[in-house]
Amino acid sequence: MADHNFNLPPGFRFYPTDEELVVHFLHRKAALLPCHPDVIPDLDLYPYDPWELDGKALAEGNQWYYFSRRTQNRSTNNGYWKALGIDEPIMSSGGKRVGMKKYMVFYIGEAPSGIKSSWIMQEYRLSDSGSSSSSGRSSSKRRGHSKIDYSKWVVCRVSERNSDDDDDGTELSYLDEVFLSLDDLDEISLPN
Structure with a gap:
């Protein structure tokens, strides 16, 4: 896509679900x-x-979407993205795990002493293996699509969360709210 200012026709909005993004x-x-x-x-x-x-x-509303190469370096000139907690599985409507979602918050300054900002990101990746289904049919499908590289690409949804915006059109799941409300999950031990 050469034009990054792609406009949808009037009346159409781009609000994909997690499953649709993946x-x-x-x-x-x-x-x-x-x-x-x-x-x-x-x-x-x-x-x-x-x-x-x-x-x-x-851009759609206060959210930005883009594909990016998966990388461990999440630093910018002015800050860094810090992962929150554990990754959340993305399930298809048929009950199969199709991907994973990682939550991140942008910190201004140098790691690890940056200042937490109001910018949040959800980074979606495909499941590392197609092990969510054990049927022979899907494994033969996977062999037919040998070009798939599950580790290279992610799709990101970035938004700025404003404290004065109670209803900005962004629908967060219960887990989104829990992850965003916790300052540091490193101090909490989660059961296996």
């Missing part, structure tokens, strides 16, 4: 299949601070 967008990207319409741009996220995404990523 199944209809990220899986097609990883499998090198075309996606019509091609609305989510490729963006090397980590050189950009979140407030620089406007005009570079697909």
